[in-house]
Amino acid sequence: MTDFLSVLVSGVLVGTVYAYMAYGLGLIYGVLRVVNLAHGAFLTLGVYVTWWLHFTFGIDPLVSLLVTAPLGFGLGAAVERTLVFRLRDSPPVTTLLLLFGVWLIVRNVLYLVFGGTDRSLLTSYSLESLALGPVTLSIPRIVVSAFSLLGFVALAFVLKRTWAGLALRAVAQDRGAAALSGIPVDRVWATAFGIGSALAMSAGTLMSLFYSVTPEFGARFLLKSFCVVVLGGLTNIGGILVAGIGLGVAEDLTAFYIHTGFRDVVSFLVLVAALVMRRVDAEG
Amino acid sequence: MKDGLQVSGLEVRRGGARALRGISLAVGSREVVALLGANGAGKTTTLRAISGLSPAWRGEIHFAGREITRIGPAAVVGAGIAHVPEGSRVWPEMTVMENLRLGAWAVRRKSGLTRRLDEILTLLPRLAERAGQLAGTLSGGERQMAAIGRALMAAPRMLLMDEPSLGLSPRVVDTVFDTIRAIRGEGVAVLLVEQNVVRALEIAERGYVLEGGRIVREGGGRELLEDPEVRQAYLGRAAG
Numbered sequence: 017m018t019d020f021l022s023v024l025v026s027g028v029l030v031g032t033v034y035a036y037m038a039y040g041l042g043l044i045y046g047v048l049r050v051v052n053l054a055h056g057a058f059l060t061l062g063v064y065v066t067w068w069l070h071f072t073f074g075i076d077p078l079v080s081l082l083v084t085a086p087l088g089f090g091l092g093a094a095v096e097r098t099l100v101f102r103l104r105d106s107p108p109v110t111t112l113l114l115l116f117g118v119w120l121i122v123r124n125v126l127y128l129v130f131g132g133t134d135r136s137l138l139t140s141y142s143l144e145s146l147a148l149g150p151v152t153l154s155i156p157r158i159v160v161s162a163f164s165l166l167g168f169v170a171l172a173f174v175l176k177r178t179w180a181g182l183a184l185r186a187v188a189q190d191r192g193a194a195a196l197s198g199i200p201v202d203r204v205w206a207t208a209f210g211i212g213s214a215l216a217m218s219a220g221t222l223m224s225l226f227y228s229v230t231p232e233f234g235a236r237f238l239l240k241s242f243c244v245v246v247l248g249g250l251t252n253i254g255g256i257l258v259a260g261i262g263l264g265v266a267e268d269l270t271a272f273y274i275h276t277g278f279r280d281v282v283s284f285l286v287l288v289a290a291l292v293m294r295r296v297d298a299e300g
Numbered sequence: 301m302k303d304g305l306q307v308s309g310l311e312v313r314r315g316g317a318r319a320l321r322g323i324s325l326a327v328g329s330r331e332v333v334a335l336l337g338a339n340g341a342g343k344t345t346t347l348r349a350i351s352g353l354s355p356a357w358r359g360e361i362h363f364a365g366r367e368i369t370r371i372g373p374a375a376v377v378g379a380g381i382a383h384v385p386e387g388s389r390v391w392p393e394m395t396v397m398e399n400l401r402l403g404a405w406a407v408r409r410k411s412g413l414t415r416r417l418d419e420i421l422t423l424l425p426r427l428a429e430r431a432g433q434l435a436g437t438l439s440g441g442e443r444q445m446a447a448i449g450r451a452l453m454a455a456p457r458m459l460l461m462d463e464p465s466l467g468l469s470p471r472v473v474d475t476v477f478d479t480i481r482a483i484r485g486e487g488v489a490v491l492l493v494e495q496n497v498v499r500a501l502e503i504a505e506r507g508y509v510l511e512g513g514r515i516v517r518e519g520g521g522r523e524l525l526e527d528p529e530v531r532q533a534y535l536g537r538a539a540g
């Protein structure tokens with residue numbers, strides 16, 4: 017029972033990070049109707065920038081959020097301006113392939129610069145844990161989960177209360193009506209891509225605290241991001257939070273009670289099941 | 301007419317075809333002008349071109365003495381022209397209040413937003429009751445009111461309205477036309493596209509008839525209403 021509780025709570029903590037990691041994908045899809053395959057590139061870049069800052073200057077990962085979030089925004093907005101925007105009138109698959117290309121380039125550059133060896137980032141608190149009654153929790157998981165939740169609250173506030181956030185939602189819901197109201201749709205697109213990428217890169221930063229640093233990081237977590245976004249309802253902020261937590265819990269339970277090797281299979285199965293159910297819904 | 305809208309020689313292509321083949325029209329400040337025509341005549345295209353959503357191929361559009369032909373949709377709203385689109389097009393997953401607020405995007409840095417919101421809620425009391433409701437769950441009439449309110453939030457001097465009575469029950473249509481009268485009373489000019497020809501010409505000072513992307517007739521509201529050809533084409537009977 018104690019094990020179960022520990023695993024459950026730990027799964028919830030990781031799940032909030034999953035939700036945070038995935039939200040950018042949903043946001044970009046909602047506003048631009050583009051599936052951002054470069055999401056994996058931004059996740060990986062976040063991990064590497066954080067690792068490098070820690071390795072070279074000893075900067076704490078949480079401090080490097082101040083670097084990776086703005087950097088992600090800038091890079092994302094630049095990718096939108098230079099690549100995605102130019103293809104706005106071509107078939108969706110063109111954009112898909114192009115963004116996939118961006119990811120491949122980033123991945124290969126990382127291989128070239130850092131090599132293929134797994135690295136890890138160890139801080140003074142990496143191995144600390146906290147005993148709360150019968151439950152033992154890892155400190156990095158608590159910290160990272162708290163930051164993710166904070167990020168979610170900030171995002172919800174921006175989307176609900178600021179002019180920029182309202183404009184973003186307007187473009188997502190009816191782009192033509194947004195243009196008629198004088199909202200500069202192309203600027204909103206760049207902003208949305210920037211925010212989505214900032215979320216991905218800062219998620220990479222947070223996750224570098226307990227995942228190994230490798231150029232394949234993005235591949236592993238892009239699939240999970242898809243899973244969360246599809247399950248949570250693409251742009252629904254609450255749904256994505258619930259879906260992320262659900263996946264985190266399911267993975268941790270699987271790893272603990274079945275086999276650690278099955279952890280990464282869960283997201284795949286859930287994704288397939290969710291897509292099949294959508295299909296059935298749509299037909300029935 | 302320096303204050304109003306002047307369109308001259310406007311040509312617009314949509315999907316390669318010439319949707320507008322050189323039209324000229326004018327709307328004075330404080331005037332209600334009807335734009336009539338069969339399906340596919342180019343009414344929506346005319347409004348979209350004025351708003352800068354469908355680029356003008358040839359011709360010029362002036363508003364309040366200033367050329368607005370190629371300044372883009374955001375600047376057109378800023379210049380004082382707001383558009384109530386065909387089918388209302390409110391943002392379905394935002395509340396009525398959020399829809400209204402966002403209508404003021406082009407003038408968001410100016411003062412008086414709260415006061416205007418109050419005025420609009422007084423003009424359209426139904427919206428006040430529904431303020432917190434998601435716009436996608438409004439009835440057709442309420443949705444049309446929300447779209448009108450949203451456009452008014454930009455503090456326009458002219459409103460372009462695309463078939464505001466489409467699909468509404470007769471009683472709700474009355475409310476819509478009462479609202480248009482009230483808007484004119486506030487000194488806002490209206491360019492009104494309508495299928496409801498009689499109602500439109502009763503309220504309008506003047507009207508234009510579009511056919512195949514050309515203006516084939518223009519005149520005073522009464523005059524057009526009594527015109528045998530207009531009656532034949534749109535009312536299916538000759539003038540009695």
Ligand SMILES: Nc1ncnc2c1ncn2[C@@H]1O[C@H](COP(=O)(O)OP(=O)(O)OP(=O)(O)O)[C@@H](O)[C@H]1O
Binds near residue numbers: 314317319343
């Ligand atoms: N996106 C588009 N691509 C190609 N052709 C278009 C497009 N939009 C409109 N058209 C064409 O332009 C012409 C004018 O269309 P418009 O929508 O302005 O007509 P309308 O007078 O508003 O008609 P309705 O009464 O049906 O709303 C039509 O022949 C239409 O088929």
Ligand SMILES: [Mg+2]
Binds near residue numbers: 343345
């Ligand atoms: Mg039309």
